[in-house]
Amino acid sequence: MSKITITDVARRANVSIKTVSRVVNGEPNVRDGTRERVQQAILDLDYRPNPSARSLATQRSYLVALIYDDPDAYEAPSCGYVVNLQQGLLAACNARGFDLLIHPANYRDPKALENIAKMIAHARPEGVVLAAPLSNMPDVVATIEDSGTRLIRLSPGPCATGQFVETDDAEAAQAMTSYLASLGHSRIAFVRGHAKHAAVQLRLSGYKAGLRAAGLDVDPALIVDGDNSIASGENAAAQLLALEQPPTAIFAANDDMAAGILRTASRFGVSVPEQLSVAGFDDISLAQQIYPALTTVRQPLHAIAYRAGEMIIDNVQGAHEDNVIPAEIVVRESTAPLARQH
Amino acid sequence: MSKITITDVARRANVSIKTVSRVVNGEPNVRDGTRERVQQAILDLDYRPNPSARSLATQRSYLVALIYDDPDAYEAPSCGYVVNLQQGLLAACNARGFDLLIHPANYRDPKALENIAKMIAHARPEGVVLAAPLSNMPDVVATIEDSGTRLIRLSPGPCATGQFVETDDAEAAQAMTSYLASLGHSRIAFVRGHAKHAAVQLRLSGYKAGLRAAGLDVDPALIVDGDNSIASGENAAAQLLALEQPPTAIFAANDDMAAGILRTASRFGVSVPEQLSVAGFDDISLAQQIYPALTTVRQPLHAIAYRAGEMIIDNVQGAHEDNVIPAEIVVRESTAPLARQH
DNA sequence: CAGACCCGTGACAGCGCTGTCGCTTTTGCC
DNA sequence: GGCAAAAGCGACAGCGCTGTCACGGGTCTG
Secondary structure, X not given: OOOOOHHHHHHHHOOOHHHHHHHHOOOOOOOHHHHHHHHHHHHHHOXXXXXXXXXXXXXXXXXXXXXXXXXXXXXXXXXHHHHHXXXXXXXXXXXXXXXXXXXXXXXXXXXXXXXXXXXXXXXXXXXXXXXXXXXXXXXXXXXHHHOXXXXXXXXXXXXXXXXXXXXXXXXXXXXXXXXXXXXXXXXXXEEOOOOOXXXXXXXXXXXXXXXXXXXXXXXXXXXXXXXXXXXXXHHHHHHHHOOOOOOOEXXXXXXXXXXXXXXXXXXXXXXXXXXXXXXXXEOOOHHHHOOOOOEEEEOOHHHHHHHHHHHXXXXXXXXXXXXXXXXXXXXXXXXXXXXXXX | OOOOOHHHXXXXXXXXXXXXXXXXXXXXXXXXXXXXXXXHHHHHHOOOOOHHHHHHHHOOOOEEEEEEXXXXXXXXXXXXXXXXXXXXXXXXXXXXXXXXXXXXXXXXXXXXXXXXXXXXXXXXXOEEEEXXXXXXXXXXXXXXXXXXXXXXXXXXXXXXXXXXXXXXXXXXXXHHHHHHHHOXXXXXXXXXXXXXXXXXXXXXXXXXXXXXXXXXXXXXXXXXXXXXXXXXXXXXHHHHHOOXXXXXXXXXXXXXXXHHHHHHHHHHOOXXXXXXXEEOOEOOOHHHHOOOOOEEEEXXXXXXXXXXXXXXXXXXXXXXXXXXXXXXXXXXXXXXXXXXXX
16 A cells, blocks of 8 residues: 655655656656656655546546446347457556546436436546447437537447547448458348447448449348347348348348347258358457357457547547548358359 | 535535535534535535545545456457456446446466556555456465455455355356256266366366266266367367267356357257257356357356445455355256157 | 846645544433 | 533645746856
8 A cells, every 4th residue: 555645755856746746747847867866766665646636636537438338238248349349448548547437328227318427427537438339329429418528439320420430331341242242142131230220221331332343233132121139130031041032141230140140040951151151240259159150340349449548538639531440351151152053 | 517516515505514525425413404405505506526535535546446357368258257247346336436447457468467566556446356267366366465455356266265255166066967967867978167267176076066966976988178168168079979978968167168069069960959958157148149048057247246346345344155146057948858769 | 248038946825525623502411 | 400421513734746836047149
């Protein structure tokens, strides 16, 4: 329990506490010799500035809050999303002497907004990073903005105002579709996600763009709805596989649905990837745990969160293109070239 | 940006700031009328005490730190473990006006210990909750104890000293084994986990006790090693299924290995649960996502973490039995009564 | 070489809260 | 009714740090 204060250091280095403060904070106007003397004293005494005292004096909290949808709220929790964001943001915070506050919010809880407001009023973070899907919920956004706290939204979807960091979902979906087409598939189906998640629309249009780029037609029969759950993926696959001309590849707007597709394929006796290629989106941890491991799109969550942290702490505005972090296609076992066996 | 201070409240309620402080902290010796007047003023002004000022004055941080193994360090990240602990601890913290600091530590990083020490010296949490498997690493424990910070270990394994919270792994494993036996299985195999995780030993002895309780013999051929990874589960299952007299049920010491067993069974054309029952341990999110959904043992992680938080914040010692939280068997699709079909 | 200026440093007053102590009422009791 | 004890409340000094300002001495101008 380090009880060493700035006064102890000052005494040992034979300077005033203000000079110690200058050295600690890297302020100018300290002679090199003095600076070294102080630094030595700090080392000798193992002095650590008291964050509370500093906060009180500077009127700053040195805190960043991460608000995300409570994973419990999902049927199939995508903890990986949360943990990756935490790590990225934590990295940005720690590098700058900030601490991270995590705040899971269940948006179906009527008190969620109140809890957010309470947290902000209590801890007074200098900025809030709002993860998807909360990031495109107007009331959540409004609650945070009303508090006067800096807000960075993560993948808020189209028409977003204010500051945000995102991946280009449309581009990523297009790339995946192109990849599928490059494997020889021409009947590529798409399973849409929950309409509430704005990214879903972008993924759909990317899918369409990918088809067009490959010279393929968009067949409405090959586009079916899901709601992001595993179960909805199962249903969608059942619907698609029952088609007169079933697809040879299915691209799902998220990994959970892709997992559902895999399950249905297994039930139908359709082998993946031999008879059917399946691709997902998100690269949740499940993607590499299921069999066959899922080809999917990986969002650079760590990088996104890190960038958001930088924006808050370094108070940068950032050119728009700096805040679009490119996604990456991860090819695993669930996709393969079209077998010419008919 | 609430700039309301205790002085504003005092002025409005016509009392001294000290009395406001008394009301805020629920101290005695305030007349009911005065108390109400102050509370009304607090409400009117929407006053929130400044945590930094309070910390500075009380010499306390109102912080609890959760240190856990960086999920990135795993091949198959068990994010669910981390997220559940976070939530349980957060619940305990928030209920008491505490904040939570999360600190992922990669134990293979040589600077991990240094980082932990740095975090503690910087943020000065009032207590540290150390998650497994870090909780039974002597150097990690020593680092935290050296800092003089209160430490609560989670499932530290046998021979643990100091304060800890755990589930009775042996009892849970015994219960699962008994359950399997009650389904009619007599050839029940066990896949051990990574030797480093102390809980693994307990689970094995629970398995043996379960067999004995059911009047079954322990067959060494049915006990194989794994290392907690999916791949090791695959290998173990391959080994077991190749036996002259293969088991009709396999109980894996964790869910990842159980998932691997499922994969191998699928490759071998052995249907689960019809021809083979499979049980896991941990109830990670994967357990309900794979097909067939896994029968497993659920650690009450939320409750464990909540209890740890209580211990730190309320400074309770706690009778030993209060700190053993019972686990629960979750029956899903991967286990079924033994088919009498030979 | 005088005046203007900058550099390096320290004294001191807060930041918003709690702990201590002392003073004034009220309460309890014979 | 009188007195001790307890209750109710306020003044004030910190907690450890930073911001402001003042001051002495050196450097730069013309």
